[in-house]
Amino acid sequence: GENVEQHPSTLSVQEGDSAVIKCTYSDSASNYFPWYKQELGKRPQLIIDIRSNVGEKKDQRIAVTLNKTAKHFSLHITETQPEDSAVYFCAAASLDSNYQLIWGAGTKLIIKP
């Protein structure tokens, strides 16, 4: 079955700098890759997703890149702000599978003032 590994587990960056979180997946059939943000004590919220027919997607300060050959995808946050502090999760799924999103273990992003 699918396995998703996420690195690093904790990332501390200076406010205004960029942050990059990386995930690798094992199932070459996976074709949907969402990223979720979870603030302390709150529910996960979708921030961006990408499908395997594109290599990059941007939404303001957030971008996701996908390398299908290497089976990895990354979240890029530019010009980080204090409100970006949270735990970020990647996930992978095959849209041919039965609804089973496989999640990474999460990255705690700390923005230092």
Added chain:
Amino acid sequence: NAGVTQTPKFQVLKTGQSMTLQCAQDMNHNSMYWYRQDPGMGLRLIYYSASEGTTDKGEVPNGYNVSRLNKREFSLRLESAAPSQTSVYFCASSEGRWGDTEAFFGQGTRLTVV
């Protein structure tokens, strides 16, 4: 518009007790899901319901049962709680298949089994 509502928000059980976690959505979504979240791990799917009247096992179904009571409600039952079931439980719903349509989470239920 409440979205996805879970009850209770917190619960402490003794080993061997049973309880039902309730989930209701008001978005007329077809699909509903139950996840558990443990420290240092991502979310793991327990059960899901693709549509009213159907339920299927996810990644970690042992020790749980579910009921899709109607299109709005999807409950999760622990028949005999164990300390290993201490976790935060999230319900979610989506209009169609997750990935084809966006999924929305409830606020979570923090369960402690002592």
